[in-house]
Amino acid sequence: MTDPIIRRLTHLERLEAESIHILREVVAEAERPVMLYSVGKDSAVMLHLAKKAFYPAPPPFPLLHVDTTWKFRAMYDLRDKAARDAGMELLVHHNPEAQARGINPFDHGSLHTDLWKTEGLKQALDKYGFDAAFGGARRDEEKSRAKERVFSFRSANHRWDPKAQRPELWHLYNARKAKGESIRVFPLSNWTELDIWQYILREKIEIVPLYFAAPRPTVERDGMLLMVDDDRFRLLPGEVPVERSIRFRTLGCYPLTGAVESEAATLSDVIQEMLLTTTSERQGRAIDRDAGSASMEKKKQEGYF
């Protein structure tokens, strides 16, 4: 051996290796895996890791977007392109009940998320018979997620029981399950928001342009800065869209997602702003706050990611 110098892995390389290991393990053990793809930056990283894990083959599972019909237009554009570039099948599910009842974020508050996303997800998993679903959740996002396993078991009716989760030791994940049960798998469990950004920078991963600042039509409502993304946006009496330079730290349904005023138009600008900021990432989302501090845990028990 002429070269005794051993290369030290950086934290991003170790996170990448761990995520790839998780992705491969599920494909080796599950009958019908699927990747939940929400078009956000975490989904983008997860998809990129899947491409790496199975290269030169395309990832051997489809992408599933549980859509609410209320995402930003730019998200739909990138969603279709990303699936095409990866050579993967893209499944889009719309909850027919929510569609029929015209459930929307303006009139229905938390029912909107519950029907389109929580119920829609269960419907889609049942419809296609998926027994393992990759999700992009991270443990650093929220306190109740800090205890979530990488392999999270759901009963046949999709419920999560925090007391009946399996211990996870070493790199050994137990993916065995009874018929009807399914697993949610979180390959990004140990990534932080900064890791995600650094990795996007390092790997040059394409993300939705909404993460970068640009002049966009906005209204200010209940302390949140909302973007008027299409003509379904209901302006209140006296509200007039104002063009502001804004960007988004997280992406969801556009009428529920708060923007921040920003001039950060490049990736390093965005990271700089994130590091200089003093509020946490999920603050822009209404979902975490609507039922007090235990709301995420309750949503998770009901089947929300």
Added chain:
Amino acid sequence: MATSPAYTPDALIAADIDAYLAQHQNKSLLRFITCGSVDDGKSTLIGRLLYDSKMIFEDQLAALENDSKRVGTQGQEIDFALLVDGLAAEREQGITIDVAYRFFATEKRKFIVADTPGHEQYTRNMVTGASTADLAVILIDARKGVLTQTRRHSYLAHLIGIRHIVLAVNKMDLVGYDRATFDRIVADYAAFVESIGIAGFTAIPLSGFKGDNIAAASVNTPWYTGPALIEHLESVELDSEAAAARPFRLPVQWVNRPDLDFRGFAGLIASGTIRPGDAVRVLPSGRTSRVARIVSMDGDLEQAVAGQSVTLTLTDEIDCSRGDVIAAADAPPQVADQFRATIVWMDGEPLLPGRAYWLKTGAGTVSATVQPPRHAIDVNTLAELSVKTLSLNDIGVADVFTDRGIAFEPYADDRDLGGFILIDKITNATIAAGMIDYCLRRSQNVHWQSIDITREAHAAQKNQSPRVLWFTGLSGSGKSTIANLVEKKLHALGKHSFLLDGDNVRHGLNRDLGFTDADRVENVRRVGEVARLMADAGLIVLTAFISPFRAERDLARSMLPAGEFVEVFVDTPLAVAEARDVKGLYAKARSGKLANFTGIDSPYEPPLAPEIRVDTTQETPEAAAERIVEHILGIWAPIL
């Protein structure tokens, strides 16, 4: 609020973000576990680490201040413990009940903290959290000193193979930063850890509540010259770096076959380094080849090291599948099927010695049985206890037998190839974690020799496909008669065969066995092994044994490639067999002169789905033999 310095980002972030990012892309990653109870200030310490490393944002701080006043235990001061208590259930109970993971980073490293509870389920949770940790922080309340739980935590950390121990003597503010108190605790602890084999530790006097010696040296402990906690965490050697120096091992996780031209072996490198051209050996088969490429989406790599997930291609088309281990050709791991292991039981249902469980290691999943424990260990006194089983949170030492050989390393050398979990085959629960201490001597010196004349070559030379015709049925049912006829027909057809008959084998190979259940199990196991060897030699093997238990017939079936085992159920009702009583054995059994006789006072479990069933009340032995020969000739694949 006494302690709430504002979030102050690194000056470089504002001055030159690209320089900052370049610097921060090359951090290493340390995983550690904190051990102690709420009373020791564990959650407070973790909250403090997050806070001091600027992981707490304004909105979180506001929520924290709010919560501190409402449910906090620190009066009007910030209760850092609230930052890390996650689930609603445990907030109500005021204790943590599971393993939680926290993240923070400094200029040099990113950290993942496994936070485990101090009360119920302690052993299970701590072992889980510690399994991936490089370092353990053992918390001690300076007012209380070394307690039983300190010993328990230290023992468990040592058991799980953590090489770096930090003794965090906390709440120094409450003992007036007294040096003598600190020195006494350190001396007590040193005496204890030496007795359990911990080579060394780093003791730090600190206060999680006040922040002394966390991020920086405290003015309150001028007598302490060692590192502050974060400084120490930033400098210890990582396990992954130690692993890179050992011989190469890659447990194959997934075989990537997008088309006929590409066959890549994907997995996470457990130890060592690899380059194209390196000679490798695939275990357990023992075949050798060389690495052709290290394939990645960003182009082929020139080298890969422990901790990387890679895809390798080899220069030769050799068998290699999920569960195999690709290793350095000149320093392969051992392959064995019997181990001495330390087992931590994690399920409400206790261990059933002898029951088959799934055993999952880095090198795949096999079926395994655990023998009765040699002893259990009292984690508080470290005394060895005599036990018959292991229950939830018990730690014991037992022998583990797997149904086939697996490549392994002693856990002390390699966590990936030495650690395993046991999975209940019915509930699918993870019921235990195990650590291989060593393989038992009888399997230690037996290596799988790779043989050039394969079983396929043996069979091809005989112009036949090997089969094992396994005749089962009551004594006197007609097994031997029919098997004998079948063999004569095969012989006449020019086929190479051999008949293993129950009575004959008991005169030789199995002369030492009687007729108890245990001996019957062993009798059938040996016959299964012999039949397998003969099938490997290309023969058509016929066995005529009562073989009363389904489990053992299934075991024999599992030893052979799919399709080669043909179960022939000679189905003669007890009354008919007893009426024939060719050897006069039923009469003896009925009169009590013969114990453990199948059908009389020992059970017979008929096959559920035999390949062939012969009803001797409906079919003559000649006709049955004809049908059996047709059956196996009819399903023979043409020899290629």
